[in-house]
Amino acid sequence: AQKITQTQPGMFVQEKEAVTLDCTYDTSDQSYGLFWYKQPSSGEMIFLIYQGSYDEQNATEGRYSLNFQKARKSANLVISASQLGDSAMYFCAMREGPNRDDKIIFGKGTRLHILP
């Protein structure tokens, strides 16, 4: 079974609109972390935002916010006021457990296209 599910393979959004990228996860661990990464066509992985399982407040980083619904096991990424430069692949990822070598696994990604 998939641990990280991203149900939107692709999205088209008008510039300056807000966009929500969906992510649901599956884990039985109490301690885990959730990440969002952006991957432009150059291939580099750009860290956007992190949410720990024990964090009570939703994480925010500039235009990015993570809508963390623990009971629903969802961690949607919200990008406010989208820009052309936001066009990229977006991956939701999860680290199960708190330890140094706990691995991060990735969802299949959502390709976001921002339209001028």
Added chain:
Amino acid sequence: GAVVSQHPSWVICKSGTSVKIECRSLDFQATTMFWYRQFPKQSLMLMATSNEGSKATYEQGVEKDKFLINHASLTLSTLTVTSAHPEDSSFYICSARPRDYNYEQYFGPGTRLTVT
């Protein structure tokens, strides 16, 4: 911010030869490094986790004799693709966790391998 480099950024090799890819943490000590591969338009798949001074832990289905990983120092991990075949052509990305790990994990820019 923390920087992880990979060398080479791209490589073309002939079938049957071996290729070594280096992953370096430039301004921090990385006790744990991860190697991923990514096929076009797909997600990152974890290949192995390497801890400095110990043997790498490979994910199920990854041939350890084909993908040799060495994490000889706190700033360097290498991935050697032995007897490469065209199906090994892929984008290989490493990531590194600092010694004083909180949740940060820093990704290298990736290495594109093409086997002809």
